[in-house]
Amino acid sequence: MGNVEYAWIHIVALLCLCDWSASQLSYSISEEVNKGTVVGNIAKDLNLNVQEIETRDLRIVSSYSKKYFDANFKTGDLYVNERIDREELCPNTIKCTLNLEAILSNPMVLRRIEVAIVDLNDNTPTFVEKSFSLNISESSPTGEHFLLPLALDADTGSNSVKTYRLSPNEYFSLDVQSGGEHSASAELVVLKALDREKQAVIKLSLAAVDGGKPPNTGTVEINVNVLDVNDNTFLYKCVTLSESCKSFLIHRNI
Incomplete structure (x- = not known):
């Protein structure tokens, strides 16, 4: 008999011996809470008294490399057993859940457990570079838009980047596009002729500002290089090519 056939027979036999319940226990816990933090009373939710969870050898199992949760046989509580970093477990996702199973013996019972990991605003928006250069022609009309760099934020949902702010100035304003559940973006808008x-x-x-309470802020320096156009005429004639006149002509590339 092959390994695959044996595995299937083993699974079918296990299901026949088990009191399988399709209902699922659902909990939620914030990331980065201290070890030992109680998630919920699993004994109560399994309709067991505290003595039963020990005599029936309750085990909390999962496919993760770390044992993030375990059960306290004295109280019946499901508690945090390892540090939980949401960004490490569920990078770039809005929803983060850990799936576990509670296994009891005599008789054998399997219950699914889903633990939703709530995001904390524990990351600050950051830009890839500390400064950003933007070349804009002095002939650019008012109202013209220019893309600005996006800030990165490991936090998601309401804790992601929600808006941008521009330092006070007379030449530019900011057009911010909301990203909904995702990060916002911004464009520089010419407000006055350069x-x-x-x-x-x-x-x-x-400045990139996230939606946390209080919000976290990250900044980047924007250097706008105003590009020249040949908008100045030669205002006087050099009657003789004096040294000062030659220097002026060379400097102006005339």
């Missing part, structure tokens, strides 16, 4: 001759580089600060 003039390289007056200001060649405009320094701004962009």
